[in-house]
Amino acid sequence: MPPCGQYGDDVSDVFHLDLTRADLDGATLAILPGDPGRVPKIAERFDEHVHLASNREYTSHLARADGAPVVVCSTGIGGPSVSIAVEELAQLGIRTFLRVGTTGALQPDIAVADVIVTTGAVRLDGASRHFAPLEYPAVADLTCATTLVEAARSLDLTVHTGVTASSDTFYPGQERYDTVSGYVRREFQGSAEEWTRLHVLNYEMEGATLFTQCAANGWRAGMVAGVLVNRNTQEIPDPSVHDVVEANAVSTVVEAARRLVSSS
């Protein structure tokens, strides 16, 4: 066991990701989709890629952008699982984390298949409190956010920037009534309208943990999400739009990763 905080070349497999430092071949940037099924779709957008490991919700590939190694690793759903992926990837040398996901828009002018680059997240989650007190802001790294925006624009995508609400639950925490019980706790009743009035752009489930954990450790993090549904018109996303939404977000993060590794 290395001394606390001193992770070097001798690290054996990290506990959940089933990866070693040697597997990453010196990579310092990771792309983090939530869905393990999205990992090969992202990795194959690079020049070459190889499957590294699959354990629980964590599937990882090593890809190359003009020779530079880039890790693609799924995080599963929610703050607790993303926090494990980030910690274990950081133990192996990753210092820049780009989350790519899907989201539900709150502002009426945001359309399905647009992309959202988050500048800061409302900490509705529990896991971020394990890294810093609630007064600490969940903010994206400026270079990561700017690069994601430039990447989206270079692809002629409609990109929105601003604040995201990160909820621990998909249903009550995002004020969805279309459930078995149909019940949303009083704390969350009216919350979607309030976040909308406060100019929050969207709901998702990992950003607040990712940003707080990374900022508190001095690591860089950015996040782009494809809009699956606009909550002003619909509660549950329509599966028929999923592929185009995912493709827009994936294209953005791949282009941003290329730019970040080529400039480092």
Ligand SMILES: O=P(O)(O)O[C@H]1O[C@H](CO)[C@@H](O)[C@H]1O
């Ligand atoms: O598409 P992903 O990355 O999973 O992101 C969003 O989708 C999941 C919920 O359906 C949550 O993880 C949410 O953050």
Ligand SMILES: O=c1cc[nH]c(=O)[nH]1
């Ligand atoms: O509405 C949505 C869509 C995707 N992911 C979420 O967390 N919420």
